[in-house]
Amino acid sequence: MYKNRIDNLRKSMKSKGIDGILLIGDHNRNYISGFTGDESYAIIGLEKSVFITDSRYTQQAKEEVEEMEIREYKGKIENFLRDTIEELNIKKIGFEENIITYKNYVTYKENFTCEMIPLEGIVEELRVIKDKNEIECIKKAASIADKAFEKILQFIRPGTSEKEVAVELEYWLKRYGGSALSFPSIVASGERSALPHGQPTDKVIRMNDFVTLDFGCVYQGYCSDMTRTLVMGNASEKMLHVYNTVLKAQEEALKSIKPGLTGTDIDKVARDIITSEGYGKYFGHGLGHGVGREVHENPRISPAGSNVLKPGMVITDEPGIYIPNEFGVRIEDLVLVTEEGYEVLSKSPKNLIII
Structure with missing residues (x-):
């Protein structure tokens, strides 16, 4: 090797x-x-x-x-x-x-x-192109993140703080075999979920809050990266519409992933859906990025992502809508580009989870 x-x-x-x-x-x-x-x-x-x-x-x-x-x-x-x-x-x-x-x-x-x-x-x-051993390590890192997410669903409740959730996440990511975090976990609730990279604070999670969790771990030198957005209690009609818009954008972009397309091509699929629903100005970042030994690598999946996708690349698919002073939603999967198309490495459910 x-x-x-x-x-x-x-x-x-x-x-x-x-x-x-x-x-x-x-x-x-x-x-x-x-x-x-x-x-x-x-x-x-x-x-x-x-x-x-x-x-x-x-x-x-x-x-x-x-x-x-x-x-x-x-x-x-x-x-x-x-x-x-x-x-x-x-x-x-x-x-x-x-x-x-x-x-x-x-x-x-x-x-x-x-x-x-x-x-x-x-x-x-x-x-950029991962070999079989690298792919297995990334899959393991992704499975560890999935297991940690299951534990967080049992832990997170209205009344817990963002920092408490982040500490619990780190515990389970390492308990299940991660050697480190891929990056400092993002835990952002309520109006703070509109911060794409909102670091956890002492803010207490409240009823009817969206909570965005973006996290990953390192396994044998390779990273995982996944985002899920939950709701505490009930979601308003606007919250549901935004969530479903992001989910549709994420899933349609996912279906389009295959060798030969560029990062720009994939980004456009998600961006057009979000824009068509009137939220284009609230999606300010690229759709995704490569993941490997670093959590942010080439290729870039963005309006400027000229890299052509090839089998063996591992990328993220993570559209988001962030409405200042209200809430935000991001859904992210880790994805392997295959000869035929793609394989989703993040197995956690993407339907809106109500706590």
């Missing part, structure tokens, strides 16, 4: 005209190496690859890293990196311009004898 990833990366390196890559960011480095820790370095040459870490992680690297020589550094890391780069005869090395700080860039530039060239996302592009 890791040999194939390194081989594919080397093909990308050659097309970019570089003969080495320095990986520092956790997601890219661990994707290529198999390492699960942090604060380490991977140098990929055209013939040889070296994994560099310190004494805290040496044993872990020996147990986890594949297809690379493990080296433990002492002293200044920039000197150790320079010496390794020269040993591998690398003349042009690609670096993660979105990861390396300006301070580090200046330090490396002063020490390295090779030319430094921005990678411009070539590793992230490899990560």
Whole structure:
């Protein structure tokens, strides 16, 4: 598996005209190496690859890293990196311009004898198409989220606070096997449900409130992401109309997912439905995004989403309507693009749940 990833990366390196890559960011480095820790370095040459870490992680690297020589550094890391780069005869090395700080860039530039060239996302592009093992990890992360949601339905009641719900969610996501949260859980009730990324507060959930729950976990390095909106007690006619509009938009967009379409194509399906019901100005974000080692990856499913969908991509489908000072609704599934169309990985019900 890791040999194939390194081989594919080397093909990308050659097309970019570089003969080495320095990986520092956790997601890219661990994707290529198999390492699960942090604060380490991977140098990929055209013939040889070296994994560099310190004494805290040496044993872990020996147990986890594949297809690379493990080296433990002492002293200044920039000197150790320079010496390794020269040993591998690398003349042009690609670096993660979105990861390396300006301070580090200046330090490396002063020490390295090779030319430094921005990678411009070539590793992230490899990560867009998930292999069988990655898909299984994402499916597991999604199933953990589904199980946690079942527990939340038993826990959430009028009188509980948003923060209490968020704490309970985190407990069950980890209790069922998640190693971490994909992102800080969103729990927003009543008028706060109109905040697309409303973080939980001490606000008490009241009768007749909508409650939006957006959450996910990490399983073996891969994320899940799901949103459901509940109602406490009774929903008004307007609330029901908005909910059903979002649900229709979500389901019709889902049905349209297949290889060959762009993110813009899928976004338009949902956006046209919401606009036709008079709520277009209340749907301000893109329909979705890719999910993998990070909870927000390519492809983008939005009006600007020019990426063409391909089998093996994992994306979200999450339209929403957010009416300021009233309420909001978002419904989100995690979806695998398949050869024939799509597979929904989020199994929790989408009909309006009344607590």
